[in-house]
Amino acid sequence: xxxxxxxxxxxxxxxxxxxxxxxxxxxxxxxxxxxxxxxxxxxxxxxxxxxxxxxxxxxxxxxxxxxxxxxxxxxxxxxxxx
Numbered sequence: 001x002x003x004x005x006x007x008x009x010x011x012x013x014x015x016x017x018x019x020x021x022x023x024x025x026x027x028x029x030x031x032x033x034x035x036x037x038x039x040x041x042x043x044x045x046x047x048x049x050x051x052x053x054x055x056x057x058x059x060x061x062x063x064x065x066x067x068x069x070x071x072x073x074x075x076x077x078x079x080x081x082x
Contacts, residue, residue, distance in 0.1 A: 010020070011056050012072050021053035026043055029053070029062060029078060042075025
């Protein structure tokens with residue numbers, strides 16, 4: 001993701017900065033998706049693996065990036081427990 005764009009994005013609920021998800025974070029999330037265990041904060045069961053994502057500054061929420069567009073909706077976030 002473009003660093004200039006990333007510098008202006010923030011979490012929708014706290015307005016804190018975001019960072020790009022690491023490969024290991026995406027791998028762990030995708031493993032849980034493939035096991036049918038992962039839901040969004042809003043309760044939607046995820047079935048498609050993620051290619052890219054943004055993580056909140058405190059590392060508690062992950063926001064998917066779909067087709068190059070960050071989905072910065074609170075209900076679409078994924079709570080991280082690792």
